Amino acid sequence: MANAGQASGLVAAGLGWGIALGVALGTLLIAPALQGSLADAGVSAATSDTDAEAAENTAQDADAQKKIDASNILLADQAQGIVEGVLDGVAVTLIRTAAASDADAAGVRWMSNAAGASNAGGIGLTEKFFDRDAADELSSIIATTLPAGAQLSVENRSPGTHAGESLAAVLAADPETGEAVAPAGDRAFVLEALEAAGFIEARGPIAPASVLFIVTGEEATDGYEAQALTDLVAALGANARVVLASGSEGPEIEGVHTVPFVGTEAGRIAAILKASELVGAQENAEEAEEAPAEQ
Known part of the structure; x- marks a missing residue:
């Protein structure tokens, strides 16, 4: 069990990315709904700000997904040795x-x-x-x-x-x-x-x-x-x-x-x-x- 400390660290990291995935998915679901509600309310003046925020969220989601994928690749390579x-x-x-x-x-x-x-x-x-x-x-x-x-x-x-x-x-x-x-x-x-x-x-x-x-x-x-x-x-x-x-x-x-x-x-x-x-x-x-x- 010499690698126990390293294993715990890797597992914690992987779980962290798993939680990040949930947050990212939540953002993807909420953002379109927010845009729709603003449009329905006639807040046309905020359109450019909303678009900018949506673009920023999309970029953050993509970045989070890349980190999740990288974490899973690392853990897949190390999984057998860890367990x-x-x-x-x-x-x-x-x-x-x-x-x-x-x-x-x-x-x-x-x-x-x-x-x-x-x-x-x-x-x-x-x-x-x-x-x-x-x-x-x-x-x-x-x-x-x-x-x-x-x-x-x-x-x-x-x-x-x-x-x-x-x-x-x-x-x-x-x-x-x-x-x-x-x-x-x-x-x-x-x-x-x-x-x-x-x-x-x-x-x-x-x-x-x-x-x-x-x-x-x-x-x-x-x-x-x-x-x-x-x-x-x-x-x-x-x-x-x-x-x-x-x-x-x-x-x-x-x-x-x-x-x-x-x-x-x-x-x-x-x-x-x-x-x-x-x-x-x-x-x-x-x-x-x-x-x-x-x-």
């Missing part, structure tokens, strides 16, 4: 929403492989998973397929929460033992039932994982769909090591590490390093518990 070995022997499962892009999901998987992680399979959450009209069906399947080791909340009975608690038991390995929380038969039973009903799509053989990556795209920011996703991720995070790799800025969810702009090299690298931190924190905690006994 190499940080997830050696760590089993990783990738969960993606229907809105997540293929490129972002593939990018996170490639980066985790470059970091030395083992592929524990993946699942895709379909649009039906977050459909209000299918909520009762999802709740029924979760209740009737409850795997050993799973406990469903009695305080929060939302379908997303209960689905997250069930999936954590079948997808995550016990952080202390590394063994599966639920028996293999239960894991297959739950996943097959959800897939048959059209709630998920399994990708490859699925084994217990030490880290769950959840890759999202441009998700709804309010309403039932947004709340269902938040409930799901929060429940998974309460029962497993989870990194939420968001296509945008992403929601802030207690107990879950959110990494924004996963469509950039910086975002993907940051997601891997965050997963490494989660694994390292658990190992350090175990060593701290064992230390007194050794003295």
